[in-house]
Amino acid sequence: MDTLSSPSDSPIHIVCLETMHCPLPPLTLPTPYKISEYRDTPLSLIAPRLSTATIAITTVIPITPAIISQCPSLRVIAIWATGTEWLDTAYCASRGIWVINCPGTNIEAVSEHALAFYFAARRKIVELDTALKVREGGERRGGEWMEKGTLTTRWDDVGGAPLSCGQEVVGIVGYGRLGRRIEALCRGVGMGRVVVAGRKGVTGLVDGEEDASTIDLIGEEELRSMRKEAVIINVARGGIVNEAALAKALTGKWIAAAATDVLEKEPGGRGTTPLLPLDSEVPNLTITPHVAWFAAQTMKNLKAFLKEGIEAWVAGKPVNVVVQGR
Template identity: 30%
Template sequence: MKICILDALTLGDDVDLSVFDRLGEVSIYDATLPEEVVARIQDREIVITNKVVLNRSNLEYAPQVKLICVAATGTNNIDLNYTQSRNIAVSNVAGYSTRSVVQHTFAMLFYLLQSPSYYDSYVKSGKYAESGIFTHLGRPYWELYGKTWGIIGLGTIGQAVAGIAREFGCQVVYYSTSGENRNPNYNRVELEELLQAADIVSIHAPLNKRTFDLIHYEQLQLMQSHAVLLNLGRGGIVNERGLALAIDEGLIGGAALDVLEHEPIDKNNPLLTIKRRDRLFITPHIAWASREARLTLIQEIVKNIESFMHGVPRNIVGQGG
């Protein structure tokens, strides 16, 4: 099989991609611009992509493609209607990053809640050495115990977050973005009720027509002034202009985002110019990317290819026929 990896840099340079060599002739590209796609896939049978878009405009010039392996769970960068018309199989990998995302969820919360950067800077600046008392209460924080944690999107990741939140003594409520999730272990509420009641709101939902712009300025006005918003779902679920305004007006206690509507972030994104910068924490879409998660991702892609080659395809999300 002739295989190509279009955006290997998104998998990290600390993982071994030579595992694909036993499957065929492999071409590896660190990154691929839209205008480079056709030349790189036109004679390939298997294409591995994380975020590079594959659709009619480039796939029609690649008649040999039989399998597209998405190095992620979401397949929104693939035109599934076209691949189905061409009988091209599309596989993804689900569940590989659950533990990584859950861990990052709590890391982001504690960064906002405990202000470790502030206290570390206070000590290292020499101010603590000059203090007349043993402690410093410049950034008071509150405990999770007894608080309400609202989860938007109670899928695999949302449920894992809910379980840990309960261990901290939180009451967990959730909003089902599909309207179909009825988990008996937690109290399901409408979005407005969740926003009004929750001390922490964490988003673990996919981006679709129901969730785009789900949280905008009017919804943020419903939240408590000390409440924290965490988005580890997808950018576009939270309206970034409305969030910037809400933070500067003190409508919420703070927000942490690992995902943005445009990635990398636009230089003119309003979140980059907010006045209350200490109330906003942004990471560059890394919640999924623990080393263990990325190793698992690569192993699962190898298994998807091997299964396809043996005529027993697995994790197929788009298959013609």
């Protein structure tokens, strides 16, 4: 690929659809360019904002074939994240559009979040914190601990006292860089045995990418086959663990606990998922709003990878290529 040339009256137009996750890094390009950046972009404005774009930058805002067909100047879609499963890469290839991404930028943060989830779920950290701080009827009251003298009874419905790290069997579904990093952390805190995929054991950590082969990878059948003390942790993508089945498993006490950083529909809230029903609570469940990736090092990595990716493509030496265009 030759260095991209651009007439002085037609500079490269770089459009970033969302900067709310990370600010754009400064770019150094050998050809004239202009940047249009937006904190966020509603669906109705994606096509208009990309109508004259040469390079589109997005994190989770979808750029569909219907939108691409309205963008005659589009040459590159830069995914400001690792996952590209939501993008129709075959269509991009058919249109000669390059797709680049930022792989592995959040490995440390997501793996540490997974481990934090394990302790939160196994030790009921959030539940017990809430039990001590909750206000009843708007008034400060003594609370459950003062009334009962102990809250160890909170584990009675999930098989009794929680397992310690040395008693755990950890099954990791997905064994790329993230899976290997999670394995290292689990071994580092003394977990008894770590296995990769397939085993329906005590603690399951899900870190694979979502695609047609992984949708509903863990459903009712798999959850019913697990031991009562099992904990499910999902730091991958929503939909890999079937949400209705997981809610049923937790409510029915088939497994001890679950924690997830991702939902099938995001942003999520009450009524958008079986895990967050409008008029009840799913027990023994910890949810965070897709922030496992967020860390100072991740932000540094994202800026560096995006800068490198765009500058390398303009220089005719593309890197982190998902789809090779024309």
